[in-house]
Amino acid sequence: MINDLYILLPEIFLSLSIFSLLMIGVFVKESYDLVTKLSLLVMAITIYILLKDNSSSKIFLDSFIRDPFSNFVKILILVSSIFVLNSSQLFIKDNKLDKFEYPIIILLSILGMFFMVSSNDLILFYLGLELQSLSLYILSAIDRDNLRSTEAGIKYFVLSALSSGLLLYGCSLLYGFTGSTNFNIIANQLNKENIGAVFAMVFILVGLSFKISAVPFHMWTPDVYQGAPTSVTSFFAVAPKVAGLAVLIRFMSVPFENILQEWQTIIIFISIASMILGAVAAIGQNNIKRLMAYSSIGHIGYALAGVATGSISGFSNSIVYITIYVVMNIGAFGCIFMMKKEGKYSEEIKDLSGISKNQPILALALLIILFSLAGIPPLAGFFAKFYIFMSVIESEMYTLAVIGLLTTVISAFYYLRIIKIIYFDEIKIEFDKIKNLNITATVFLSCVILTTFFLYPSLLSGIVIKIFPF
Amino acid sequence: MNFPILSTIIFLPLIGSVFIFLSKSQKNNQSAVYVSLFTSLANLFLALFLWYSFDKNLTGFQFIEESIWISGFIKFKLGIDGISILFIILTAFIIPICILSCVNSIKERLKEFLIAILVLETFMIGVFCSLDLVVFYLFFEAGLIPMFLIIGVWGGPKRVYSAFKFFLFTLLGSVLMLVAIIVIFWMTGTTDITQIYEIKIPEEYQYLLWLAFFSSFAVKMPMWPVHTWLPDAHVEAPTAGSVILAAILLKMAGYGFLRFSIPMFPIASEYFVPLIYTLSIIAIIYTSLVALMQEDMKKLIAYSSVAHMGYVTLGIFTFTKQGLEGSIYQMISHGLISAALFLCVGILYDRMHSRLISSYGGVVQYLPKFSLIFIIFILAGLGLPGTSGFLGEFLVLVGTFQKNQLVAVIASIGVILGAAYMLWLAKRVVFGEIKNQEIKSLKDMNFTEAAILTVLALPTIFFGFYPQPLMDTMNVSVNHLLSNYQLDLINHFSNQK
Numbered sequence: 001m002i003n004d005l006y007i008l009l010p011e012i013f014l015s016l017s018i019f020s021l022l023m024i025g026v027f028v029k030e031s032y033d034l035v036t037k038l039s040l041l042v043m044a045i046t047i048y049i050l051l052k053d054n055s056s057s058k059i060f061l062d063s064f065i066r067d068p069f070s071n072f073v074k075i076l077i078l079v080s081s082i083f084v085l086n087s088s089q090l091f092i093k094d095n096k097l098d099k100f101e102y103p104i105i106i107l108l109s110i111l112g113m114f115f116m117v118s119s120n121d122l123i124l125f126y127l128g129l130e131l132q133s134l135s136l137y138i139l140s141a142i143d144r145d146n147l148r149s150t151e152a153g154i155k156y157f158v159l160s161a162l163s164s165g166l167l168l169y170g171c172s173l174l175y176g177f178t179g180s181t182n183f184n185i186i187a188n189q190l191n192k193e194n195i196g197a198v199f200a201m202v203f204i205l206v207g208l209s210f211k212i213s214a215v216p217f218h219m220w221t222p223d224v225y226q227g228a229p230t231s232v233t234s235f236f237a238v239a240p241k242v243a244g245l246a247v248l249i250r251f252m253s254v255p256f257e258n259i260l261q262e263w264q265t266i267i268i269f270i271s272i273a274s275m276i277l278g279a280v281a282a283i284g285q286n287n288i289k290r291l292m293a294y295s296s297i298g299h300i301g302y303a304l305a306g307v308a309t310g311s312i313s314g315f316s317n318s319i320v321y322i323t324i325y326v327v328m329n330i331g332a333f334g335c336i337f338m339m340k341k342e343g344k345y346s347e348e349i350k351d352l353s354g355i356s357k358n359q360p361i362l363a364l365a366l367l368i369i370l371f372s373l374a375g376i377p378p379l380a381g382f383f384a385k386f387y388i389f390m391s392v393i394e395s396e397m398y399t400l401a402v403i404g405l406l407t408t409v410i411s412a413f414y415y416l417r418i419i420k421i422i423y424f425d426e427i428k429i430e431f432d433k434i435k436n437l438n439i440t441a442t443v444f445l446s447c448v449i450l451t452t453f454f455l456y457p458s459l460l461s462g463i464v465i466k467i468f469p470f
Numbered sequence: 471m472n473f474p475i476l477s478t479i480i481f482l483p484l485i486g487s488v489f490i491f492l493s494k495s496q497k498n499n500q501s502a503v504y505v506s507l508f509t510s511l512a513n514l515f516l517a518l519f520l521w522y523s524f525d526k527n528l529t530g531f532q533f534i535e536e537s538i539w540i541s542g543f544i545k546f547k548l549g550i551d552g553i554s555i556l557f558i559i560l561t562a563f564i565i566p567i568c569i570l571s572c573v574n575s576i577k578e579r580l581k582e583f584l585i586a587i588l589v590l591e592t593f594m595i596g597v598f599c600s601l602d603l604v605v606f607y608l609f610f611e612a613g614l615i616p617m618f619l620i621i622g623v624w625g626g627p628k629r630v631y632s633a634f635k636f637f638l639f640t641l642l643g644s645v646l647m648l649v650a651i652i653v654i655f656w657m658t659g660t661t662d663i664t665q666i667y668e669i670k671i672p673e674e675y676q677y678l679l680w681l682a683f684f685s686s687f688a689v690k691m692p693m694w695p696v697h698t699w700l701p702d703a704h705v706e707a708p709t710a711g712s713v714i715l716a717a718i719l720l721k722m723a724g725y726g727f728l729r730f731s732i733p734m735f736p737i738a739s740e741y742f743v744p745l746i747y748t749l750s751i752i753a754i755i756y757t758s759l760v761a762l763m764q765e766d767m768k769k770l771i772a773y774s775s776v777a778h779m780g781y782v783t784l785g786i787f788t789f790t791k792q793g794l795e796g797s798i799y800q801m802i803s804h805g806l807i808s809a810a811l812f813l814c815v816g817i818l819y820d821r822m823h824s825r826l827i828s829s830y831g832g833v834v835q836y837l838p839k840f841s842l843i844f845i846i847f848i849l850a851g852l853g854l855p856g857t858s859g860f861l862g863e864f865l866v867l868v869g870t871f872q873k874n875q876l877v878a879v880i881a882s883i884g885v886i887l888g889a890a891y892m893l894w895l896a897k898r899v900v901f902g903e904i905k906n907q908e909i910k911s912l913k914d915m916n917f918t919e920a921a922i923l924t925v926l927a928l929p930t931i932f933f934g935f936y937p938q939p940l941m942d943t944m945n946v947s948v949n950h951l952l953s954n955y956q957l958d959l960i961n962h963f964s965n966q967k
Contacts, residue, residue, distance in 0.1 A: 356623075360582075371615055376611060376612070376614060376615060376641075377607065377608040377609075377611045377612045378608050378609075378612045382608075382611075383540075386604075386648075386652075389648070389649070390652055393649065393652040393653055393656060394656050398649070398653075401649050401652070402646070402649060405645035405646070405648060406642070406645065408641075408645060409638060409641050409642045409645060412637070412638065412641055413634070413638060416618070416634060416637060416638075419618075419622075420622060420630055420633070423619060423622060423623050424622045424623060424629065424630055424633070454608070456539075457539065457540045458538075458539070458540050458541040461540075461541055462541065465541075
């Protein structure tokens with residue numbers, strides 16, 4: 001029993017820290033800075049705990065699983081959250097969002113994600129998912145005096161509740177048809193003849209697609225991305241996506257292992273639809289956060305293309321993709337945090353016009369990040385796509401590969417448009433020169449990773465391939 | 471010979487650009503200019519040293535460098551043969567010229583411009599050195615980024631449209647090549663082209679794979695009907711950008727045909743010969759006619775480039791020794807001539823700020839030195855015997871005549887058309903009456919400009935009279951390419967029977 005608790009140590013440590021931090025927040029006045037620093041510390045310690053034990057074990061009647069896969073995903077979530085929280089400090093203070101609840105809610109949603117990616121049981125999975133989602137609703141509405149932010153929170157809540165309902169319905173169907181909530185037992189019970197279970201799979205897939213904002217369940221994404229404060233958006237763009245994709249991969253490879261052909265068709269459709277919509281709809285956007293929303297939809301499409309292969313190499317390349325995506329997004333939002341003019345933050349793409357003239361470093365960083373998002377070699381974004389299409393073509397899904405690569409050309413257009421505005425256009429607004437070490441370090445690190453990735457591309461995929469199969 | 475000379479040649483400009491990036495901005499960017507000149511000249515010497523130590527009698531690749539790269543299954547493999555070394559020298563030769571030419575004409579953000587050019591040099595030399603499909607693709611595509619910026623930031627009034635068109639056209643062509651590369655990897659288990667040469671790709675796959683590679687090379691070449699990005703890009707790009715574009719970037723596609731399409735897909739290459747002939751003939755005749763009607767000098771030269779590249783594709787796909795050697799020769803000589811022509815137009819543009827033919831006339835009376843050199847290159851451009859331009863076209867036509875006489879006859883008409891638009895250009899710009907009074911106040915070439923153009927004129931004339939150094943270098947490799955190709959075809963057809 002004690003040994004079981006040891007396996008659960010990261011989650012236990014995280015929950016205890018959350019409650020202690022809450023107490024600190026309640027009793028210490030003006031405690032935002034303190035709580036934030038402590039939260040960052042808590043996350044760092046959790047990473048250390050996760051790194052210490054990389055073995056694979058199931059506990060609590062096989063409902064909770066800790067394996068290299070979940071460890072990797074959890075570390076990715078934590079590292080990205082640390083960078084996001086760190087680089088959004090200035091934004092949070094400037095917009096008077098510095099309430100001590102802010103980092104605590106982020107920690108809570110991370111706790112939910114932890115349970116999600118470690119779940120081997122429908123009930124635990126649903127609990128983790130809801131903990132995550134509830135925290136995210138609050139986060140998106142945290143700027144409560146702002147109409148946009150509250151609207152985003154309500155919109156996200158209503159739609160997400162609906163999708164959770166569908167998901168729960170799928171779970172109950174699955175339980176009804178297989179007689180168990182445990183993933184491994186479900187896997188043994190499921191086969192193609194079990195039409196009811198295939199129905200359940202569809203419902204669960206709908207719910208999960210909503211969480212990772214894949215087309216056609218993406219409608220909330222642009223509005224929430226735009227409405228929520230940028231600091232929250234940057235968190236939305238990374239951590240929940242990683243967790244959602246990881247859980248999707250676990251669902252597809254454990255409980256739905258035997259109905260591969262059924263879910264494969266659906267994932268291929270979702271993937272193609274996301275790639276196309278992400279590429280086409282982003283063209284007309286003027287708000288950079290909205291654009292990032294569509295861009296993230298497109299990127300999820302590519303990651304799903306890897307999942308669609310149903311092979312170990314496809315899954316691991318999806319994880320590689322989402323990792324590089326996280327690096328790019330952290331850098332991109334870091335740059336967005338620098339779009340500040342006399343204390344006010346701008347979100348309009350046209351305000352970036354001509355910044356290459358007086359802020360050459362920021363312009364260069366955006367150049368690297370945007371070309372990487374577009375997937376142009378030799379930047380890391382190219383290798384992410386290269387890996388994905390390696391596994392897609394290995395599975396002989398040529399149509400998916402060709403459509404995927406053609407959409408990269410379309411999406412290259414809107415990334416180029418921003419580069420055009422930055423580099424080719426005349427200067428309109430001079431942004432303040434921000435000398436904030438947190439932001440510059442984050443952007444710098446992201447750019448260095450993106451540009452030097454080509455020197456040793458197998459480093460990341462070498463780590464990722466080891467976490468499979470679970 | 472364990473010194474990684476190819477990697478040095480590839481990455482030296484990149485290191486130089488990092489130095490420039492880190493250097494403090496000065497008023498007239500002295501240090502940036504010197505650093506970039508120094509690195510590019512060092513690279514030129516390295517390339518010449520490479521040529522010197524290159525063994526012309528070996529058939530295989532030389533100076534091979536290999537290191538494990540992507541997960542162990544794709545290697546970072548470099549190596550050169552008698553064909554690629556010529557392009558490396560051409561690249562290393564053109565870049566210092568571009569740097570010298572842009573120092574005076576680029577007024578804004580010179581430092582960034584030099585960085586872009588050096589980064590571009592890294593990618594271009596990388597293309598010609600790579601012996602692995604993925605490495606090749608990496609360099610081939612990466613070149614888009616600096617070129618996009620060169621056109622977009624320092625270009626003319628319609629630069630945005632041109633830069634986008636250039637980028638998207640090329641990218642669209644290339645992604646299909648990426649699919650083909652990955653398919654080849656899963657089919658053969660390697661992307662190392664020396665191994666793929668041995669493995670022989672099954673016939674039924676060759677056609678589609680050939681088309682995928684073709685889609686990329688045809689855009690880059692550019693072949694009719696996907697050539698439309700080229701005139702736009704040329705017109706809007708700054709002079710140095712046009713020079714690089716015409717002299718080197720276009721050659722990547724011809725090199726790609728020689729290195730990839732023909733040896734990897736011999737059966738498909740033979741099968742698609744009629745397609746290539748048709749497109750090449752259209753390119754030669756149609757774009758020559760279009761060039762006749764241009765009012766913009768840069769556009770005229772751009773269209774003439776398309777026509778000249780038509781000869782290149784024609785020559786490559788004759789699969790005769792003369793045709794292949796002629797094509798390679800034509801590419802090298804076009805690299806020199808078109809670079810010089812764009813520089814000449816640049817010199818006029820710097821003084822008059824107009825590229826329209828109609829705003830000139832009678833230039834010879836006030837800019838005699840310039841006119842002399844301009845006329846030399848115009849004559850070289852139309853293929854006058856005694857210039858390198860003649861030999862390439864001549865060999866291509868000889869090669870074509872052996873295979874298809876009708877095509878050769880039609881292609882010869884292109885030579886006449888080429889003479890027509892080039893001479894007409896000379897007549898309207900250099901000679902004739904002075905229509906525009908501003909010409910009277912123009913100054914002749916300064917020392918740098920004269921030096922640059924002379925440096926370009928010398929090899930143009932030298933190789934026109936004495937092509938042997940180039941021919942010797944490529945001879946063994948071309949023979950090897952051809953004999954392998956014919957062997958593959960013979961094997962294939964005897965198996966069919």
